[in-house]
Amino acid sequence: MIEYLSEQNPYERTGMVVLQAESELAAINMVYAAGAAGKHVMTSSSSPGVCLKQEGLAYIAGAEVPCVFADVVRGGPGLGTIQPSQADYFQNTKGGGNGDYRNIVLAPASVQEMADFVPLGFDLAFKYRMAVCILSDGAIGQMMEKVVLPEQKARLTEEEIKAKYPWALTGRKRGTQHRVITSLDLDSARMEEHNRHLQRKYDEVTKNEVRYEMIDCDDADYVFVAYGSSARIAQKSVQLGRAEGLKVGLLRPITLWPYPTQAIRNLIDKGVKGFLSV
Known part of the structure; x- marks a missing residue:
């Protein structure tokens, strides 16, 4: 460069x-x-x-x-x-x-x-x-x-x-x-x-x-939380999981500080059963 x-x-x-x-x-x-x-x-x-x-x-x-x-x-x-x-x-x-x-x-x-x-x-x-x-x-x-x-x-x-x-x-x-x-x-x-x-x-x-992106989280039972290259891998996993009938989504933090803590709390309130931090 x-x-x-x-x-x-x-x-x-x-x-x-x-x-x-x-x-x-x-x-x-x-x-x-x-x-x-x-x-x-x-x-x-x-x-x-x-x-x-x-x-x-x-x-x-x-x-x-x-x-x-x-x-x-x-x-x-x-x-x-x-x-x-x-x-x-x-x-x-x-x-x-x-x-x-x-x-x-x-x-x-x-x-x-x-x-x-x-x-x-x-x-x-x-x-x-x-x-x-x-x-x-x-x-x-x-x-x-x-x-x-x-x-x-x-x-x-x-x-x-x-x-x-x-x-x-x-x-x-x-x-x-x-x-x-x-x-x-x-x-x-x-x-x-x-x-x-x-x-x-x-x-x-x-x-x-606070900045973040949500992918397929509206009806998700389980949500990946990942940023950077890990988020790209997790997004593909969401696509594959959805194709198999699994209700999975991705929360991608864009700001790591400040962190989208409230967004995770909102997903819990909506009934998400679990999160996987990648």
Whole structure:
């Protein structure tokens, strides 16, 4: 991907900067800085690389900097294997770094959704001033499928960034106050209130941003719960089961955080007898 983008000279064509950082630590701190300036910025890696970025992601959460990162999951723990996996689920849905924070987690089940979730991720990141994870397993990450790319959006000018994101660091003019974006506050009372503010924001995300897909769940006795490539396999199982007269369905979480807990409760209330998490 880096080689392709570098060959296409995106900076000359669109103003987009593509950079191969010297390390994961450098990459996530570049994201921190660019996001603090109001820029749409993202990074990506596989599982061990995302582990190395967790300190920066915790700083980003504390400083409320919007950004997107993609984790194409491979087997672990540790260096593990290059084979596809979904083993980073807990890391990304529970925060990953230190402190009580969350990232919105989107789980694509196709290459098309991998592309679609990038603009969606930026919309959510800037709406709530937080990081959004595109959590793809290795199978989806290496799959080849046709993709329809969205229309290119005009890049915001510096003046538009200042008007749209008044919190962003866009340079200080004489006579104006310093603007600081940081996760550090040595005043315990202010830090406590900041954490309460973050939890209120996460409650708002949980209330408004749950996404999921239901397939053949209206009359289902049993329901698969699966995301990513596992959801594709489960969907085929539903088709085969239905052909045999079995009342089975699929609930596919699209947001792994916030999780579609209420959707599962609703299915229980409708009389679903059992769930199989794949």
